[in-house]
Amino acid sequence: MNKAVTKEEKAMRRHMGLRATRAISNTVIHILLIVISIVWLIPFIFITLQSFRIENAMPVGYVIPHQWGIDNYINLFKSDFPKWYLNTFIVAVVTALIQTIIVLCMSYTLSRFRFKMRKPLMRFMLILGMFPGMLTMIILYRVLADIGLTQANAVPGLILVYVASSGMGYYVSKGFFDTIPKSLDEAARVDGASRAQVLTRIILPLSKPIVIYTILTAFMAPWGDFVFARYVSFGTSSGMNVAVGMYNWLNNDMITTRYTMFCAGGVIVAIPVAILFMCLQKYYVEGVTGGAVKG
Amino acid sequence: MKTYSELEYLRLSKWQKFWYKFARFFCVVIPNGIKNGVFAIGRFFKKLGLGIAHECKDIVTTFIYGDWKTKVSYLVMGFGCIARGQILRGILFFLFEGIFIAYMILYGGYWLGMLPSLGKLGPAEEYDEVLDTFVVKYHDNSFRILLYGVLTIFFIIAFIYTWRVNIKQNKIAEGIIKSGKKLKSGKDDLRSLVDDNFHKTLLALPLTGIIVFTVLPIIFMILVAFTNYDGTHNGYTNNLFHWVGMDNFNTILSWDVGTGGSVQSYAATFGEILLWTLIWAFFATFTNYFLGMFVAMMINKKGIRFKKGFRTILVLTIAIPQFISLLYVSKMFSLNGIVNGILKDLGWIKDAIDFWGSTANNGLLARVMVIVLNIWIGIPYLMLIATGILMNIPQDLYESSKIDGAGAWKQYTKITLPYMLFITGPYLLTSFTSNMNNFNVIYLLTGGAPTNAAASAASGSVGYTDLLITWLFKITTGAESQYNLASVIGILVFIAVAVISLVVYGVLPSVKNEEDFQ
Structure with a gap:
């Protein structure tokens, strides 16, 4: 009997020990995660704080402004910033719409149809994707310059280039279409629907997540594009997007007067995009994980 | 072996x-x-x-055995179709031939004829009667000749293909008529575009875009690698450019240090940058991969609270455009930036640390910094991906391993890691190659700094954190604008990426034995 008690006690103790170690490890992990979160948030907190600093406009070694104010935001709207913002917004909206249509056409076709050139076409695009895109920019810039879509007219030029090659990014949505059972198509075909009707009546209503994912990524990309937009606007302020315009503010000769304005601009650009992203986060996560699993 | x-x-x-x-x-x-x-x-x-x-054999036999309508179609495209009642097809074929011939006579002939020389007459001072003085007049434009020459070749290939289709159509139509069936009318053709041939309709627009805006530029740039197109030979306003054969490849891959007083050969510079590109890609990929997986496992662990909150905070870095976050972080670490300021206030350092300018140990500090800051950028993506996959690992694997006495570490190395690697193999490969071409992170963080003095003497401004892709960009934008060398680098990058992909793809377990984990 005595023995039995000790056994029970031992089990009990081990149980308590396990619980204790788990509690300790969970606490450690909590602390680690909080530290990570702080590290990840710091730049965003700093940039917001600095956008309200008005005692000087240079980069400084302290975080909390000595004098608070919204002068930077007021100056921002007196500069060319609203024009850049509008440019980027137009490019982003139009690109998102057209690119989504193109990507869906491409991925749906490659997922559903079995034609002779399908495999060679996919392999060809894989190889094309291995060329550094930077190279093609030089010539695309010259071509756009030839047809007058650079500098002040950069917006349509940018849209044209973003949209034109977007068919190459079909992987994620093809992976999604692959998961929709083919029997649905076949049933509709038996009922006399044409291929086009199958797409518009059956597949599209089922594809909400991937459509939203495609729109979201297509909408976000122009906000960050920097290299090609700089080529195309080529020093003409009215044709710049936010990235190009604000990059110039951090040049050595401008940084002392425009640094806090850059911070304010960053906040203004980031807030709507981030809010939109956060609202549609679910779809983004689905797309990203799906894309990685299927390769 | x-x-x-x-x-x-x-x-x-x-x-x-x-x-x-x-x-x-x-x-x-x-x-x-x-x-x-x-x-x-x-x-x-x-x-x-x-x-x-x-x-070719089929073209000849069709001509020999075909009727007169088919034979005329060899010269007048679409004739057979119209004669047999397929008006719509016939008109399209005929129109295409008409446009092609008109284009070739009006423009194509000139572009094609100039292609071997890339222009004969450069800009020259000529006497102008109106102004009564000598003015510079521009003539041939090498850039346009090369571009439209390639375009003309594309057009010719398209024409040959269409011509071939036209002949095939005749052969098929003959066969159908012989067997006594009815030919498809124009209405049937139109209907098939939304039905049996729907894929052609869907692909028309995307593929046109890809051919014109991706394939054509790539072919153009490959051809530029064999010319002397640069700032001093821009093809129109100063000098024409010409074919130079393999000269540019010889320049990049030569160990010659003597000419022009340069201290380092192109080949050495190229090798140095390629090595750093590979090192960067390796660390950027694998630090993100393992740390991202680690963070995902921590967040997903049982008993952790605010899972969604932690995830959202991390995802914020994806949501905010990179040019803001990267540029700002880059300035945070600058000489008079916040990080140095705080470290000074804390009394940990006396003089500011030059994160981006220090050239000690081949710019080791800046190189480590870009890799560390890239973790900040990359972990959220990997966290999302790993979360999705970790949730799919069958829980009974963990339970049965626990009964067998496996600890947390053993579970990780024997279950989690193999599973992750298996599933994400292709993803790892693509992220390695895209890191090799990761322009944004390097350019926005450092712009290639700190300057690599020895290499810069050979070719423009080269920094220790420059990847091949940022080097390529710098070469094309500097005063010399060496487009020809940039093309060579681009081709070499392509070869590197293609070889790595080919080799790794061949050994990936998820490609070789797809069923292992299913």
């Missing part, structure tokens, strides 16, 4: 196993990958040749 059977392999010690695998990878797997790649290219060309030969 000696190949062990499975039993012999199992008898080896842990270290022997490791060395065996290691040696095998370099002695067997990589050569095999390259061999397979070469064979695949060979097979492709063999197939292409046989296909063309077959088509």
Whole structure:
């Protein structure tokens, strides 16, 4: 009997020990995660704080402004910033719409149809994707310059280039279409629907997540594009997007007067995009994980 | 190299196993990958040749055995179709031929004729009667000649293809009429575009875009690598450019240090940057991969609260455009930036640390910094991906391993890691190659700084954190604008990426044995 008690006690103790170690490890992990979160948030907190600093406009070694104010935001709207913002917004909206249509056409076709050139076409695009895109920019810039879509007219030029090659990014949505059972198509075909009707009546209503994912990524990309937009606007302020315009503010000769304005601009650009992203986060996560699993 | 059977392999010690695998990878797997790649290219060309030969034979036999309508169609495209009542098709064929001939006579002939020389007459001072003085007049434009020359060749290929289709149509139509069936009318053709041939309708727009805005520029830039197109030969306003054969490749790959007083050869510079590109890609990929997986596992652990909150905070870095976050972080670490300010206030350092400018140890500090800051950028993506995959690992694997006495570490190395690697193999490969071309992170963080003095003397401004892709960009934007050398670098990057992809793709377990984990 005595023995039995000790056994029970031992089990009990081990149980308590396990619980204790788990509690300790969970606490450690909590602390680690909080530290990570702080590290990840710091730049965003700093940039917001600095956008309200008005005692000087240079980069400084302290975080909390000595004098608070919204002068930077007021100056921002007196500069060319609203024009850049509008440019980027137009490019982003139009690109998102057209690119989504193109990507869906491409991925749906490659997922559903079995034609002779399908495999060679996919392999060809894989190889094309291995060329550094930077190279093609030089010539695309010259071509756009030839047809007058650079500098002040950069917006349509940018849209044209973003949209034109977007068919190459079909992987994620093809992976999604692959998961929709083919029997649905076949049933509709038996009922006399044409291929086009199958797409518009059956597949599209089922594809909400991937459509939203495609729109979201297509909408976000122009906000960050920097290299090609700089080529195309080529020093003409009215044709710049936010990235190009604000990059110039951090040049050595401008940084002392425009640094806090850059911070304010960053906040203004980031807030709507981030809010939109956060609202549609679910779809983004689905797309990203799906894309990685299927390769 | 000696190949062990499975039993012999199992008898080896842990270290022997490791060395065996290691040696095998370099002695067997990589050569095999390259061999397979070469064979695949060979097979492709063999197939292409046989296909063309077959088509030619078919064209000849169709002409010999076809009726007069078919024979006329060899000259007047679409004639057979119209004569047999397929008006719509016939008109389209005929129109295409008309446009092609008109284009070739009006423009195509000129572009094509100029292509071998890329222009004969450069800008020159000529007497102008109106102004009564000598003014510079511009003539041929090498850039346009090359561009439109390539476009004309595309057009010719498209024409030959259409001509071939036109002949095939005749042959098929003859066959259908002989068997007594009805030919398809124009209405049927239109209907098939939304039905049986719907894929052609869907692909028309995307493929046109890709051909015009991706394929054509790439071919153009490959051709530029064989010309002397640069700032002093811009093809129009100062000098024409011409074909120079392999000269640019010889320049980039030469160890010559003498000319122009340069201290470092192009080949050495190229090798240095390529090495750093590979090191960067390796660390950028794998630090993100393992740390991202680690963070995902921490967040997903049982008993952790605010899972969603932590995830959202991390995802914020994806949501905010990179040019804001990267540029701002870059300035945070600048000489008079916040990080130095805080460290000084804390009394940890006396003089500001020059994160981006220090050239000690080949810019080691800046190199480590970009890798560390890239973790900040990359972990959220990996966290999302890993979360999705971790949730799919069957929980009973963990439970049964626990009963067998496996600890957390053992579970990780024996279950989680193999599963993750298996699923994300292709993703790892693509992220490695896209890191090799990761322009944004490097350019926005450092712009390539700190300057690599020795390499810069050879070619423009080269920094220690410059990747091949940022180097390429700098070469094209500097005063010299060496587009020709940039193209060569681009081609070499392509070759590097293609070889790595080909070899790794061949050895990926998820490609070889797809069923393992299913």
